[in-house]
Amino acid sequence: MFALIDCNSFYASCEKVFRPDLTHSPVIVLSNNDGCVIARSQEAKALGIPMGIPFFKIKHLIKRHNVAVFSANFRLYGSLSARVMETLAHFSPHMEIYSIDEAFLDLSGIDDIEGYAQTLRHTVQQWTNIPVSVGVAPTKTLAKLANHAAKTKSGMNGVCIFHPDQDFRKIINPMSINEIWGIGKQYTKQLQKIGVTSVEDFISLPSGWVKRNMHVTGLRTQRELLGEPHLSLEEQYTPKQGICTARTFSKAINTRVGVQEAVSSFAANVCRKLRKQHSCAYKITVFVQTDSFREQHPYYGYISDVLNTPSNDTVTITKKALELLDKVIKPRHNYRKAGVLVTNLVPEKQLQLPLFPPSSIDEDDKRQTLMQVIDKLNHKWGKGSIHLATQGIKPAFQMKQAYRSPNYTTNLWEVPVATI
DNA sequence: TCTGGGGTCCTAGGACCC
């Protein structure tokens, strides 16, 4: 049996952990640049604040209902996520961390699953102060639906179990197809067109139709809903196949230097992530975009190139990224977004050296040491404490974060203070 | 004034090979 443990309103719950005064208040968390709503506490959902809505459109609601507003603080959420996952690891030797706020556990061999799930829930609450819901079922896709039921149906007490020998169809059949894991906006639209609206409708579709229109992934989803497991627990860490850093600028940038500084920073960030997972990249892509909301014909340009030798060196990759930027940027445009993407990743240790290396092995070693020092300093003193000059001293692309909470758990100067 | 970021997987189609 698979259990899916999902943190309730995770980012909003994180913001409440060190703010007991907000325990019963509506709380929302905003995306980068304080652009739109990406998380809402239960109380905020009840006020009718939709997911993803631009912040400026709900300012009146915020004022009227005294909603607590936070800029996204991903450091804090990452740190609290680790605490939750460590707690969950006590409950099964087999766990898959699926996202920042979700994990699958293998609960095979547990007799009293209901009691076990309740204990798990209370333990996470007590140890981390984060509320979670638990769904248990014979397949991952069904566990997702069980979790959804645990969250939304009254009387479930945060736990919902689909035993294979029990008639859980009564619960899932009426559910809407867009609750199914793997059926998103487009498929929902397509399915509704042919009159398929409930889980039951979807299950009864001929598999030929599903295969034709939703490919093998759709077919897998259908089978999983019937109780046949087709997805297994992925316990092993797999390195990422692509790494990207992209940002919307708080204000449009109309100078070449401004965009160069942004792209330099993104390249540096991508390299830091590459080194963290011990990978090197062959291919680099740079993209820029003008304002897609205000311009009638916004410009989206992207360009890629491959390196002779894969690298995770900030100087090498930044140089290449700036070269590419020069080719893709058009003058007299107001840029609103840019990004750097690296793909064709290979493990650091298995580098294929070129026949005629451009630099000596000694120089490479020196460069690697330099990167290690940079990573250490930035880890200790904060991102960007030391950086290439091309990233700029006072860059124009700085993010807007007017409502950021303290880094309670990761910065000694921001730990909560108790006064008596 | 104001609209996020970072990933995965799958398929179709083109280039190229023998």
Add this chain to the structure above:
DNA sequence: TCTGGGGTCCTAGGACCC
């Protein structure tokens, strides 16, 4: 008039997820 068959690899684009 009529134009093979069977592969591989790569890329772009579209779907999905949180």
